[in-house]
Amino acid sequence: MYERRTFLKNATALAAAGMLPASNAWGAAGAPTQKKIGIQTYSIRRQLKQDMVGSLKALKHIGFSHVELYGYEQQDKRGAVLGYSLKEYRKMLDDIGLEPTSSHLEPPLKSFYKFGDGGGTGKGARSIQIETYTRENASTVLEFWKRAIADHHELGVPVMVQPAMPLVHTPDDAKLVCDVFNQTGELAREANMRWGYHNHSAEFERIGAKRGEDWSPEMEITHDSYPSEIFYDFLLTNTDPSLVFFEMDVYWAVMGQCDPVAYFRRYPGRFPLLHIKDRDVLGSTGFMNFENIFKAGYASGGLERYYVELEYPNPATSASPSQLESVRKSYEYVANSAFVK
Template identity: 75%
Template sequence: MQRRSFLKNATALTGGAMMPNALKTTRVQQPKKIGIQIYSIRRELQKDKVGPLKTLRDIGFTHVELYGYEQQNKKGSILGYSLKEYRKLLDDVGLAATSSHLEPPLKSLYKFGDGGGTGKGERSIQIETYTKGNAGAILEFWKRAIADHHELGVDVLVQPAMPIVNKLDDVKRVCEIFNQTGELARQANSRWGYHNHSAEFKRIGAKRGEDWSPEMTIMKDSYPSEIFYDFLLTHTDPKLVFFEMDVYWAVMGQCDPVVYFNRYPGRFQQLHIKDRDILGSTGFMNFENIFKAAYATGGLKRYYAELEYPSTISGASASQMEAVRQSYEYLAKSSFAK
């Protein structure tokens, strides 16, 4: 399917119907509990680790999803702070940390494409292939990370990096390790999930850089006709592994979030709400359909706003924090985000 045809037909897209002046609004009777992935203000945090968090609280955000966890010298840290220090920092600011992004310390391969302004290209954050040889180290990482996050007061851990898979056996091993990781979390009264970008919506075994189309079904001596993301959903235990869908990157992978919510009800406990720019400013994403389907199919516990490329389309000079503020206002005023 050509990208243009997909964008025209997908129920996740608006065709311009959700531009800001057409947004349905309602008076907010009670403040909503709106979260944000603090990666959205990464530039601000490089200059000041505390002030921007206070600004998030003042804007109205009630909780955050963390990034920046590391394991060094047998001591866990967040953005350079000890776990104890960072928990106190958040308590003092008045923000609750409810989830955290982290990944095993394996070799990484990043492909950023141009997922912002033009919407072209793909986004993938991949780590080296899971093998029998590194499986033990991966599980040891998660065991310690789960304990560290208990010290932080965070009981939800999310992996945002896709292990490289070249054949069916690779992805089977990924599912096995995901289930084992989820079991470690369950035993510690935590939850473990997986976050997508766009590369997850390619077919298993496709050559790197090769785009898939419906005509490619099964190629000679190559790979089964199944999307990697679907394989994860059907071969991981729902009791052990949940999914945090980044709805924007699903669309950029030419897949419709609404279809996935209906096809796999209850699997998507968290969402990343993202647009090409400031939330609701582009007409690209139909957030109303997305939220309604996510609530209707069950399982959704939290959603987090996230901005990666603010002000790339509009040409406005909004700062990263101002883009976050406008995105919060969009969600707070909407009639569909609870």
Template identity: 30%
Template sequence: MESRRTFLKLAVGTTVAMGLTSGIAAAEPLHSVPLDHIGIQLYTVRSLMTTDAQGTLDALSAIGYATVGVSGLYGHSPQAFRAMLDKANLRAVLTHTSWDAMRADAAREIETARVLGVRYLVVPSLPGSLQTVAGYSLAASEFGKWGVLARGAGLKFLFHNHGVDFKTVDGRVLYDILVEETDPRFVNFELDIYWIYHGGYDPLDYFARYPGRFPVYHVKDRAPDGSFEDVGHGTLDWPAIFRRYEQSGIREYVVEHDQPKVPLTSAARSHEYLRNVRF
């Protein structure tokens, strides 16, 4: 009888343990933002880059940033700028050019991107004169050509949105024209999370509608009054956004704050949030 009681206790204990283990195994594991893919758009620290580019890059590296998005060369040649990045142990993952610069000399812009060592060449905005269905269709056509050229140089071409890109004109959302009239082999998107919300749309809907088209996020938070805020200190639900990493196609998380009061303090607060957030 005693041996039977012992057997039953062992059996019950094993069953409970298996149930607990099964529950743990079934739970969704938490993920984090890869530390070597946390970057910052240098536009955030533009006031400092103008006066001390190397010192600013060194400071961003000391905070813990692994990558940057380039926003102009601040009077330096592409080669000199690349040397400063290398000295700071930072990797440029993207560079912003412009619609006009690409139309004037796409080959030159691609060569600058190649020297900087980036993966992505980005047009960050379109002229107001193009804010029509025909204008965005023209942009999509040009993007396709530039995407082919970029791919030939080992780069990828992206477009970065602002809120105005989500205007509805003649029954069509302008941004949707760019996504739907371009080939994902050659054209994809740097999604500015602040601006898509500011434009009245939810990035989660776009991830579901256009999976894999968003390899870069501008990680930019929104204060309750609609102004810019340090990442993790505003109103946006970053864990919900980051959980869609497979669906969106995200590879690079690039912090940006358009109007920081103290740029390096803002950069440090955003980096602290990104390296600790779990989703």
């Protein structure tokens, strides 16, 4: 772990923290002879809106073997993915030859999006947060997950991941989050499924720390009362490893001023899934040391899958490279990297 001031002086060095790819199928034993590279479909969200089938076929043509879905929603009495019924979407993936191995979704609470640089370019902090869990809304959250589990069973997707952080102001808030996470994980286990959590950068702030547009040094909690624990560490130490896994987004961990490699070593086996991300096309910026990350990830044990994800570039003009072109270049980087199994 780096101190914040030290990190800011050595951002590139810390970025040497990396990511791991998992070449094994979830739960399978033995390594395949060919790399199995996954992608979070959010990476081509613009193209999906324009041409769903054509865009998914393009992912298959590039070489991706499996996908992590985004866009699940609960519509009245039926679930859907990006406007398609569960059966329609699964058939589309089957026809194309893409295996849906995981899905991102979050409970229906008020959302808060923050971009540290004000523009969402990926060069500042980012948080995707939802309103604080309370004893009153916890039942609503759990009912959402009960239905989502049934829907994903129908969809044939065995893994669900929450990518939104409940706001926490006190240690009691954090304890309730862990309690709800454990209950959700138990619901998934009862259905022979898995449930986990995906980070952005806000998780690496300390519980109770004041941040945001209105923050100033004078607002900081005094040293005597300042809660010492990082929220992400609190989650790791207060959730049941048999119920809750973690899908680390290594880029946002670095942007949260923490070292993914240190987490792999400190909490071995807790990170079966990873998001591989850079400020732009993977490996093009020199900001992330993916080799160190992959090596540490493999060494820590437990890595099962990884997903390429590009949040940026998000081209707004026809002159910009398409998201699919950026994804293709990122695939080639992973496929050609000797340190990726």
